[in-house]
Amino acid sequence: MTYLIIALLLCSLTLSVVFLLAWQNFGRQTHALVWSATFLAGAVQYGVNLLSDSLFDDRRVYWVIGSALGALTVSLALAGFRLWSGRWVRADVLALTGFAAVLSVAWFTFGQPHVGMQMFIGPAYGGVLCLLCAQLIFRQQAVSRDVELAAASTLGLFGVSQILAACAALMQGATMDPHWLEIYRQINFVILPAGYLGSGLFTVLILASDLSLQMKSLANTDPMTGILNRRGFESTSGPLIARARRNNQPLSVIICDVDNFKEVNDQHGHSAGDRALLLMAKVLRASLRDGDVFGRIGGEEFALALPHTDITQAEKTARLLRRDLAGTEIGWRPEPFHITASFGVATLREDDHSMDDLLQRADRAMYRSKRDGRNRVSLERALRSAQLTPDFC
Numbered sequence: 001m002t003y004l005i006i007a008l009l010l011c012s013l014t015l016s017v018v019f020l021l022a023w024q025n026f027g028r029q030t031h032a033l034v035w036s037a038t039f040l041a042g043a044v045q046y047g048v049n050l051l052s053d054s055l056f057d058d059r060r061v062y063w064v065i066g067s068a069l070g071a072l073t074v075s076l077a078l079a080g081f082r083l084w085s086g087r088w089v090r091a092d093v094l095a096l097t098g099f100a101a102v103l104s105v106a107w108f109t110f111g112q113p114h115v116g117m118q119m120f121i122g123p124a125y126g127g128v129l130c131l132l133c134a135q136l137i138f139r140q141q142a143v144s145r146d147v148e149l150a151a152a153s154t155l156g157l158f159g160v161s162q163i164l165a166a167c168a169a170l171m172q173g174a175t176m177d178p179h180w181l182e183i184y185r186q187i188n189f190v191i192l193p194a195g196y197l198g199s200g201l202f203t204v205l206i207l208a209s210d211l212s213l214q215m216k217s218l219a220n221t222d223p224m225t226g227i228l229n230r231r232g233f234e235s236t237s238g239p240l241i242a243r244a245r246r247n248n249q250p251l252s253v254i255i256c257d258v259d260n261f262k263e264v265n266d267q268h269g270h271s272a273g274d275r276a277l278l279l280m281a282k283v284l285r286a287s288l289r290d291g292d293v294f295g296r297i298g299g300e301e302f303a304l305a306l307p308h309t310d311i312t313q314a315e316k317t318a319r320l321l322r323r324d325l326a327g328t329e330i331g332w333r334p335e336p337f338h339i340t341a342s343f344g345v346a347t348l349r350e351d352d353h354s355m356d357d358l359l360q361r362a363d364r365a366m367y368r369s370k371r372d373g374r375n376r377v378s379l380e381r382a383l384r385s386a387q388l389t390p391d392f393c
Contacts, residue, residue, distance in 0.1 A: 001189075005050050008193055012043035015200045022207050027214075031083035035203060038076040042196070045069035060109045067105040067122040071098040074129040077199075081133045084206070085140045101125040115176050119169035119184065123162040130159030130199070137206075147209045151202035158195030161187060224274060225281040228295030237293040237305035238355045244307060244348055251307050251348040252314035253355075255362040256280070256321065256341045258300040259374040264339065272332055276300075276339045283325050287317060301366075303359060311347040311379060318343040318377045326375060342369035346380040 019036035023029060048055065048066060056062040075094045082089045101121055108117040134156035137148050165187040171180040220232025228236060244251040258264070258276060265273040277300060284294050284302055293305040306314055326340045344366025346358045361380040369378040 002050070004189075004193060005046050008196065009043055009046040009050060011197055011200070012039045012046060015039040015204065016043060018204055019207070022204075026207075026211055029084075031080045032207060034076055034080035034083060038073055038080060039200060041069060041073040041076060045073060063118065064102065064106045064109055068098075068102045070122050070126055071101050074126040078129045078133055078136075080203075081136045085136050087136070098125075114174045116170045116172040116174065119172070120166045122166075123169065123188075124166035127159040127162030127166060130155045130162060134159060145209055147202060147205045151199065151206055154195065154198040154202050158191070158199055161191040161195060165192075222296040225278055225296055227281050227285070228293070230295065230297040233293060233295030233297055233303055233305070234355050234359075236295075240293070240305055240307050241348060241352065241355060241358075249308050250310040251305070251358075252309045252311055253346050253358040253362045254304040254306065254314055254318045254321070254343060255297075255345075255359065255366045256284075256302050256318070256343045257298075257366055257370070259340045259342055259370075261300040264337070268332055268337060272330070272337070273300075275330055275332065279328060279330055279339070280325065280341065283321060283328065286324075287321055297359070301363075303362070305355065305358075311345065314345045314347065315377060315379060318345050322375065322377055340375035342366055342374050343377040344369060344380070345377065 016036050016039040019032050019039065023032035023036060026032070045066060048062070048069060052059075052062045052066075056065075075098045079089045079091070079094060105118060105121050108114045108121070134152040137152035137155070140148065165184050168180050168184040168187060171177070172184075220228055220235065222229040222232075240251055243249075258280060261273060261276070264276055277296070280300075280302055281296065284304060287304075288294060289306075291307050295303060297303045304317075306317065309317070322341060322343055326338060329336045329338055344362040344364065346362035346365060348358060352358060365378040365380045368381075369376045372378070
């Protein structure tokens with residue numbers, strides 16, 4: 001048993017350091033720091049357990065202090081998962097409930113001795129909080145990642161095992177019952193170490209999975225506008241082609257490019273150019289429907305992929321976007337200014353193999369808008385005969 005406690009102590013310290021390093025190096029996320037404190041409290045608890053014979057003459061004092069450290073550990077774990085899931089942490093509620101649990105242990109240890117209740121409260125409190133942690137993970141998103149499902153399952157089973165241990169302890173009654181005490185010890189000896197360490201390791205994997213998603217998001221996101229970059233746009237919009245063909249539905253693409261963007265930078269400064277790009281992204285975002293995809297695919301070039309949209313509907317959308325953009329003033333000192341953009345529209349054809357095929361045709365149509373005077377909408381060449389005279393604001 002001594003070696004098991006030493007192993008749990010060392011593992012707790014290791015997990016505490018891992019979460020502390022994660023907090024320092026990956027965005028200083030508060031939940032990582034709280035989880036570091038969780039396993040530090042667990043390490044202290046196992047340290048007290050290991051040195052209990054030399055630290056405490058009265059085993060009852062040891063039991064109350066150990067129960068307090070256990071309550072602190074699971075309370076911090078719950079606080080960490082609430083922060084991770086974006087929920088508010090009621091520190092006062094956690095502190096009061098934890099204090100009430102420890103006070104109850106002290107009462108049934110010193111005030112009105114009752115072995116069953118004394119041993120019941122700690123694991124019951126910990127089991128309930130572990131189940132709450134599991135519920136938070138399950139509710140975090142509609143389709144949880146495998147690592148989250150594994151963490152929630154581990155915490156849930158750990159919580160159930162602690163409640164079973166608490167029930168076995170309670171069955172002793174007011175005085176110690178060797179039969180139920182042995183069951184209580186067996187449950188804790190077999191399940192507690194695996195559940196404790198498994199929960200810690202899966203929580204580490206949750207952090208690693210979150211970091212992986214963040215890195216993937218950064219790789220697919222334009223850092224200035226916060227929308228998809230070209231890589232993100234193509235990977236997100238690419239599957240729309242297969243879906244459109246499978247369901248025999250139209251799919252269209254719009255490309256737009258800010259007119260005279262170099263002059264905006266030269267006349268007003270690069271900060272004004274950035275403001276113009278942010279306005280462009282805002283105007284495009286306002287037009288989106290569920291299922292539409294848009295991104296910044298070049299310096300001042302943006303693209304929209306519109307499922308369930310034929311060429312006529314896409315052209316109408318492009319004209320509305322052109323009008324909204326031209327009619328929006330950009331506040332700037334010493335004087336505000338306006339920007340316009342040229343648009344090109346293409347629709348899915350039978351010989352298209354990828355989203356890049358549509359983008360190339362829409363891009364050529366957009367450059368015709370540039371050559372024809374800018375601030376207008378052009379359709380891909382095969383449909384140019386149907387193009388209407390551009391409307392200006």
